[in-house]
Amino acid sequence: DIQMTQSPSSLSASVGDRVTITCRASQDIRKYVNWYQQKPGKAPKLLISHSSELETGVPSRFIGSGSGTDFTFTITSLQPEDVATYYCLQYEDSVPLTFGGGTKVELK
C-alpha cells in the first residue's frame, strides 16, 4: 500500500498568514493527489484534485502543487473560516485509497 506522510499534524497561525502543509508519498504517484477540508462534525470536502486543480467554487487562496512523491498545500492568506483539518489523499492506487494523517489548522 502507498503511505502518505503529512506534516505538520497541527499548526496555529494568524488571520492573513500563509499556511503550508506537505504530504510525502512512499512511492512515485505522479500527480494523483487530492486535498480535502474537514470542519468539526462535518464530512470532508474536496478542495483540490490532481495535485493542483481547484474545485469549482473553492476560493483561489487555496493552492496545491507537486508531483512524484512530494506535494504541497498552501493557504495564501488564512481566513477565520479556514479553521479545519486538512487531509491529502493518494489515488495512484485507488485500492486502497490512502489518506495522510491530517493537519489541524487553528487560529493564533
Next chain:
Amino acid sequence: QVQLVQSGGGVVQPGGSLRLSCEASGFLFSSHGMHWVRQAPGKGLEWVAFIRFDESDHFYADSVKGRFTISRDNSKNTLHLDMNSLRPEDTAVYYCAKDWARLSYVDYWGQGSLVTVSS
C-alpha cells in the same frame, strides 16, 4: 446537486451486526463506483470498501475483509454496508462516498453515520 443521504448506525455489542445505507441523488448512480470511508473518534480518515459501478467487483481494507460486505442496488440508487462480527475498534463515523469516475477518488461524501461497538 449531488446528495448522499445515509441511514443506519447506532450502538451494537461486540460480535454484533449492523447495516448502513446510503441513498444517492443528483448524479447517474449506476455509472459511478462507490466507497465507504470511516473515521474513528478523534482520528483520521480510513478507506473501508469500494464497489464498482456495475457490482462486478468489490474491494476491502484488510481490517474489515471477511466481516464487512459492500453492495448496491442501482434500481434504487442505494449503497449498503453490512457489518458483521463487529469489534470495538470498528467504532467510527462511516461515510458513504461517491467516486469521481469508475475507480478513482472520492469527490462527494454523505453526512456520516456513527457506529459504536460497546458492551
